[in-house]
Amino acid sequence: MIIIGVGCGPGMLTRQAIHAIGIATIIYGSDRAIEIAQPFISPGCVVRTIDDFKALHQLPEEAVVLSTGDPMLAGLGYLPGTVIPGISSLQVAAARLHIPLARIAVVVAHGRGHEQGMTETLEEVQRGKIVYLLADPKFNVEELYRRLSALSSRPLRIAVCENLGYSDELIITGEIAAPPVPKADLYSLVIGNF
Numbered sequence: 121m122i123i124i125g126v127g128c129g130p131g132m133l134t135r136q137a138i139h140a141i142g143i144a145t146i147i148y149g150s151d152r153a154i155e156i157a158q159p160f161i162s163p164g165c166v167v168r169t170i171d172d173f174k175a176l177h178q179l180p181e182e183a184v185v186l187s188t189g190d191p192m193l194a195g196l197g198y199l200p201g202t203v204i205p206g207i208s209s210l211q212v213a214a215a216r217l218h219i220p221l222a223r224i225a226v227v228v229a230h231g232r233g234h235e236q237g238m239t240e241t242l243e244e245v246q247r248g249k250i251v252y253l254l255a256d257p258k259f260n261v262e263e264l265y266r267r268l269s270a271l272s273s274r275p276l277r278i279a280v281c282e283n284l285g286y287s288d289e290l291i292i293t294g295e296i297a298a299p300p301v302p303k304a305d306l307y308s309l310v311i312g313n314f
């Protein structure tokens with residue numbers, strides 16, 4: 121199996137990724153990953169949308185699996201096989217905001233990990249790290265802001281990063297006293313002293 125990072129938006133695939141996609145005969149991916157990779161998929165290639173992520177381990181040896189962003193950032197890089205990196209939303213956010221990656225701690229608040237994501241964010245901010253928080257649309261951003269407001273760590277800035285890499289990309293930055301609130305479903309947060 122080959123797991124390919126297709127980047128967090130269009131035009132963020134490496135040449136290695138484009139080549140591997142071009143010679144693939146069977147490709148699996150989310151709708152968003154397939155859309156990003158579409159220009160590089162050969163006409164005869166079978167393309168299947170992933171319905172059941174738990175069944176991915178049973179895919180055939182020749183399968184190519186697309187993962188949005190980079191597979192090793194909360195992506196499909198846990199699958200057995202060769203991983204081809206892609207440009208992650210973390211890299212794009214860090215580039216846009218001019219934050220060195222070494223200052224950043226990654227926190228994932230997806231699905232059942234919301235509460236743990238909140239706890240880890242508070243811990244990392246108190247350690248002086250800038251948190252890059254990956255969150256799904258159901259994550260309670262207001263509750264996180266409420267908990268962050270109670271911390272003594274100052275200054276504390278928040279950037280809401282929406283649709284990174286897409287034509288409607290939007291990054292809004294503010295202070296914790298009047299923090300920006302995400303409006304798009306695809307968003308991440310940068311939190312800390314930056």
Ligand SMILES: C[S@@+](CC[C@H](N)C(=O)[O-])C[C@H]1O[C@@H](n2cnc3c(N)ncnc32)[C@H](O)[C@@H]1O
Nearest residue numbers: 128189190193195208209254255283284307308
């Ligand atoms: C399952 S994680 C996968 C992350 C992906 N592997 C990457 O490298 O960015 C999905 C979460 O990443 C963040 N994300 C992914 N792509 C994004 C984008 N283009 N703009 C903003 N946030 C993004 C969002 O928080 C989203 O809910």
